[in-house]
Amino acid sequence: MKPTIKDVSKRAGVSVGTASKVINREGKVKPELQEKVWKAVHELNYHPNAVARSLKSSTTNTLAVLLGDITNPFQMTLAKAIEDVMNEHDYQLLISSTKENPEIERKKLKMLYEKRVDGIIVCTTGKVNDEIRTLIDRQIPIVLVDRPVLSVPADIVADNNMLGMELLTRHLVELGHWRIGVVHGDIHTVHGKIRHDGIISAFSAYGIPLSEENQFYGNFQYIGGYEAVAYFFSQDEPPTAILSVNNNMTAGIVMACREKGIRIPEDLTLVTFGQLEYQWNLITPSVTYVSQSPLTIGRKAAEIILRRLNDRDQNEVSHVFIKPELFVRESSGAIS
Missing domain, CATH: 3.40.50.2300 (Response regulator)
Structure with a gap:
């Protein structure tokens, strides 16, 4: 039988409320009591229920990346850059694909909302703009990557x-x-x-x-x-x-x-x-x-959505367009 927070509080000799504050890092608890709680957690091999914690805090520490084509190397490189940033901030990442199909994109956005992800970074088909606006109205942070749709009031990061x-x-x-x-x-x-x-x-x-x-x-x-x-x-x-x-x-x-x-x-x-x-x-x-610049786009998108999550009162959206560079190689020839 899995240990509960009641078991932890009993082992530590503290109240359930105090044990909960320590485990969820909420409020002020004396250092000696914190030490007792964490010792009990390790001895009992206690793991908090992530679902219960998310219901209590209204967050899941989960972000979603919705790609257009999961086999596209550009998009997978972009997703890796997002993952690298999110790992540094202890966020879980859900990565999925629309297969460039608006109906699939529509269903996946609905599913991600129902799963209560904290935010979504999406390579949109550009054909489900009303659904994206609805999510924004419901206070779900959205960042559009690679495919800028200027009519949607969302943050955008893309190549120019x-x-x-x-x-x-x-x-x-x-x-x-x-x-x-x-x-x-x-x-x-x-x-x-x-x-x-x-x-x-x-x-x-x-x-x-x-x-x-x-x-x-x-x-x-x-x-x-x-x-x-x-x-x-x-x-x-x-x-x-x-x-x-x-x-x-x-x-x-x-x-x-x-x-x-x-x-x-x-x-x-x-x-x-x-x-x-x-x-x-x-x-x-x-x-x-x-x-x-898939790596730059991914990193920047991740940074923007983290700022949104830390300050939900931001109203202005940011449009970041990465300046491309020309690289001349062997395939260029002048007209003689």
């Missing part, structure tokens, strides 16, 4: 996708490229739409023509990048450069070029949004990219 697209575009223009093929992601997602709009804006600012035939929708998938090469090189005048909006599609582009004998950068310049070190160390030639 618009600037990333501008940096890649400027780089290609400086190399003399004007016939540029673009491989978009899924424009029905938050980040896909932002990167699409960023390209439209950057191309317009630099006066680069962007016809429909110079755009391919690869859905953020490896096969999408692979198929984009066949599409562009079936044209009478293929592009001299390809801008890919994520590294998964870029890997498909590199493979297709290799199979078709298209030399990078001699025949085609290739640039991409985002780099994952473990992948690109294996890919030749190395690909020019603008950086993403």
Whole structure:
């Protein structure tokens, strides 16, 4: 039979109330009494009931991270950074995934609320904004990561996708490229739409023509990048450069070029949004990219939600956009 707090108080020779104060670190108790209580706890191998403690304190010391795709290395790196911070503050972490499905996101948010998590960090699909607003109205701290939805009154931490697209575009223009093929992601997602709009804006600012035939929708998938090469090189005048909006599609582009004998950068310049070190160390030639910052995003999101939990009277939300950097690698070539 498991020992109870009554057993602890009896062994320590104190009241149940005093034992409870010591174990829950509440109120002031004389040091000698604290010592007696903790000695009894260890002798009896007593473990407080976490559920009962959470009901009493209205907190569970549990945070949730709701990813879009649990197999996505970027998102898992982000989650690891959150976990590292939370471990330092003795918070438990629940990590789950929506599989990029709004219905699953809706159900998971409801489930996490019912489990009484203290806060939620979410890579949202952008299609359950009313549900997120409801949680915020119920005083559940929410931080949106990677996918900024500015219409939701939540804290946001994300890469500056618009600037990333501008940096890649400027780089290609400086190399003399004007016939540029673009491989978009899924424009029905938050980040896909932002990167699409960023390209439209950057191309317009630099006066680069962007016809429909110079755009391919690869859905953020490896096969999408692979198929984009066949599409562009079936044209009478293929592009001299390809801008890919994520590294998964870029890997498909590199493979297709290799199979078709298209030399990078001699025949085609290739640039991409985002780099994952473990992948690109294996890919030749190395690909020019603008950086993403999953570790920074994760750490910052964790710090923000901890501040929210420690000061629930904060009203202003914070929008943190990480500035990307351009890293020029072997895949960049100038027009001769």
